Amino acid sequence: ENCLDEAESRQEFVKIRTQGNTLYATITMLISFVASLMFNCHPYLPMVGCITTCSIGLILSFFVADTTPYNKLSRKARTKVKLNYNKFILLAIVVFGLFYPVVTSGQSDGKLFIQQNLLAELSVDHTSLIIGAIVCISRIVRVLSNMVFMKLYMKYRTWMGIILTLMLGTSISCLLFGSFIAPLFVRITVMSLGYMIILFVRDPFRLYIQDILFDYTPKEQHQTLMTLMEFGVKVGTAGTGFVATLVLLKYSMAVVMAITLCIAIVEITLSIWLYRLVKQNEVER
Secondary structure (H helix, E strand, O other), X not given: OHHXXXXXXXXXXXXXHHHHHHHHHHHHHHHHHHHHHHHHHOOOHHHHHHHHHHXXXXXXXXXXXXXXXXXXXXXXXXXXXXXXXXXXXXXXXXXXXXXXXXXXHHHXXXXXXXXXXXXXXXXXXXXXXXXXXXXXXXXXXXXXXXXXXXXXXXXXXXXXXXXHHHHHHHHHHHHHHHOOOOOHHHHHHHHHXXXXXXXXXXXXXXXXXXXXXXXXXXXXXXXXXXXXXXXXXXXXXXXXXXXXXXXXXXXXXXXXXXXXXXXXXXXXXXXXXHHHHHHHHHHHO
């Protein structure tokens, strides 16, 4: 009965988190569309809308309270949370911390990379139109990925870490090697496909890591784990961003994408190792 309850609880967690991701991706997509229309009306309108929205969010944040019994920032919290670090937890945090810097680099540098290839043969107006279309479609792809992820995850949950990292590596490969294709249409199509794959895997991987970590650890440690995961992402993003900046001082964007691909390959290797630990934990249970 306990195993059945745990399975139902995990399924409910995945379902709720997927719905939340889908709603977030949908709202983000709509905001980007509205911001584009506002920019066409007046260049400063999106900025005014952003300031207004942030101000409302700041006011509403004063009415938000963390009522969990494991909030270490609360003076009323009586439960001391101690996270027992081991190989599985550390590896999962490292995998998570490397994945999102690659995603961030793929999104920002990848878009610039596509733009460079377009500007080499097209006008600024045509380049802006194509980049806008690519970003628009990628937003829709992100929403669709969250909509279909629930069914895929329940069927391939154990393998999902390897599948998503392989897709990430494929996306960076499309961006890098696609830039060497001679016909412009084929080149941009391959690079755009790589860019959209990045948006497809972004949200599902976060859910995957949270699910396996939450399943392995007691609930009083979950808040601490989420903090460590985000800290790992910040450290990884800062490190890769610093390296990319130094590289661009002397080399082209292609070199940055090649370094990003190397990190993605390391990520795939670590994900295979994490997969083995997940299978080992399941056998021990």
